[in-house]
Amino acid sequence: MAVAVNACRSDIDALHNRPDGFAVRAMIARRKSSSAMQTDFHRIRRLPPYVFEEVNRLKAEARARGEDIIDFGMGNPDMPTPQHIIDKLIETARDPRSNRYSASRGIKGLRRAMAAYYERRFGVTLNPDSEVIATLGSKEGFANLAQAITAPGDTILVPNPAYPIHAFGFILAGAAIRHVNATSPEEYLRGLDRAVRHSVPKPTALVVNYPSNPTAQVVGLDFYKEIVAFAKKHEIWVLSDLAYADIYFDDANPPPSIFQVDGAKEVAVEFQSLSKSYAMPGWRMGFAAGNKTLIAALGRIKSYLDYGAYTPVQVAATAALNGPQDCVDGMRAIYKARRDVLVESMARAGWNIPSPPASMFAWAPIPESHRDGGSLEFAKQLLIHAKVAVAPGLGFGEYGEGYVRIALVENEHRIRQAARNVKKFLSLRSNEHPCTPELMK
Numbered sequence: 001m002a003v004a005v006n007a008c009r010s011d012i013d014a015l016h017n018r019p020d021g022f023a024v025r026a027m028i029a030r031r032k033s034s035s036a037m038q039t040d041f042h043r044i045r046r047l048p049p050y051v052f053e054e055v056n057r058l059k060a061e062a063r064a065r066g067e068d069i070i071d072f073g074m075g076n077p078d079m080p081t082p083q084h085i086i087d088k089l090i091e092t093a094r095d096p097r098s099n100r101y102s103a104s105r106g107i108k109g110l111r112r113a114m115a116a117y118y119e120r121r122f123g124v125t126l127n128p129d130s131e132v133i134a135t136l137g138s139k140e141g142f143a144n145l146a147q148a149i150t151a152p153g154d155t156i157l158v159p160n161p162a163y164p165i166h167a168f169g170f171i172l173a174g175a176a177i178r179h180v181n182a183t184s185p186e187e188y189l190r191g192l193d194r195a196v197r198h199s200v201p202k203p204t205a206l207v208v209n210y211p212s213n214p215t216a217q218v219v220g221l222d223f224y225k226e227i228v229a230f231a232k233k234h235e236i237w238v239l240s241d242l243a244y245a246d247i248y249f250d251d252a253n254p255p256p257s258i259f260q261v262d263g264a265k266e267v268a269v270e271f272q273s274l275s276k277s278y279a280m281p282g283w284r285m286g287f288a289a290g291n292k293t294l295i296a297a298l299g300r301i302k303s304y305l306d307y308g309a310y311t312p313v314q315v316a317a318t319a320a321l322n323g324p325q326d327c328v329d330g331m332r333a334i335y336k337a338r339r340d341v342l343v344e345s346m347a348r349a350g351w352n353i354p355s356p357p358a359s360m361f362a363w364a365p366i367p368e369s370h371r372d373g374g375s376l377e378f379a380k381q382l383l384i385h386a387k388v389a390v391a392p393g394l395g396f397g398e399y400g401e402g403y404v405r406i407a408l409v410e411n412e413h414r415i416r417q418a419a420r421n422v423k424k425f426l427s428l429r430s431n432e433h434p435c436t437p438e439l440m441k
């Protein structure tokens with residue numbers, strides 16, 4: 001805080017020349033006490049160092065040296081947003097009234113389009129006024145609902161490994177997290193049961209996310225039936241993250257919604273995202289649907305925090321949901337082709353990766369030869385020696401250790417190149433690519 005004290009030096013000097021010594025000393029004491037200002041903020045303290053940061057730093061350094069890194073690190077869709085959606089954005093932005101504050105819950109036409117999507121895709125009827133709310137991406141909706149429904153000290157059941165906001169949305173809200181092993185959906189169900197029996201106070205909410213980020217696992221309706229029955233029995237809210245609803249590769253088995261289970265609306269809310277289905281990640285548009293009490297709670301928090309997405313974004317999102325859906329089929333086909341190239345070419349390189357049934361990720365066990373070092377070390381070595389960036393499984397929680405996540409965000413040609421690099425890397429004897437200490441810091 002030296003800067004703050006120095007900045008006040010001239011007023012303090014001026015005050016020193018005044019006769020009222022007591023006031024001067026009090027003033028100096030106050031100013032000096034500013035040097036003990038709290039900087040160890042409670043919420044920031046609860047956010048641990050970002051596990052992905054080390055890999056990101058190495059990636060940035062390699063790029064600064066001019067190296068071409070094939071980047072499977074982040075689930076950031078690389079496809080262009082379909083043209084008719086962009087056209088609608090531009091057309092609406094030309095309307096001079098479109099610059100005004102919009103509706104925090106989403107304009108009515110958008111909420112209707114969201115409800116119509118549920119009817120079309122899942123055969124689920126939603127009231128667009130009370131059971132649907134637009135969000136600034138599903139992540140924002142999830143985090144703000146966590147704020148809305150959590151009291152400090154509440155216990156929340158969260159899958160592990162998981163997309164980080166599932167735990168941190170609640171951690172930021174002051175909750176205590178009970179991490180439940182989600183290495184498979186069956187393991188998760190068993191763990192939920194154990195967790196409820198051993199948690200005091202009784203958990204307030206649980207999180208489900210299928211197709212899963214990062215494991216890419218999927219579930220059928222039976223899973224949701226068990227979750228709904230469990231939640232009703234123990235009076236626990238369910239937050240279902242269905243961000244990958246439309247990124248699936250088995251046309252006969254598209255991922256279901258929890259609301260296809262009778263009575264699910266009594267206990268659940270579900271999050272949807274336009275980021276992946278329509279390649280609109282930067283547009284920040286998603287929505288929450290389901291239980292009226294939860295939707296109202298989220299709406300109330302949001303009404304204090306935001307004025308809704310920019311109206312042209314909302315109108316364009318409406319066009320995305322109501323318009324031709326062949327662009328979504330196209331997106332799915334691209335991910336599927338990339339998945340197949342990844343699995344086949346990596347297998348040829350000596351790395352057997354299970355073929356993901358859905359999502360935009362492959363959840364890859366670390367090759368036997370490199371398992372001992374763990375996922376962070378393996379991710380760093382891949383980056384340095386194969387010029388390939390992946391996300392270490394540990395970054396998704398302790399049960400993610402032993403895996404890395406590969407996002408299908410590079411084209412087929414670059415995936416093949418990555419596999420060639422990986423092949424060379426894996427074929428080196430381990431003493432030929434020791435972890436160089438300077439690089440490993």
Ligand SMILES: Cc1ncc(COP(=O)(O)O)c(C=O)c1O
Pocket residue numbers: 075136137138139140163209212213241243244272273274275281284285286
């Ligand atoms: C499971 C899951 N939920 C939510 C999100 C966030 O999506 P959005 O862009 O809608 O905030 C992601 C993004 O990667 C995700 O993987």
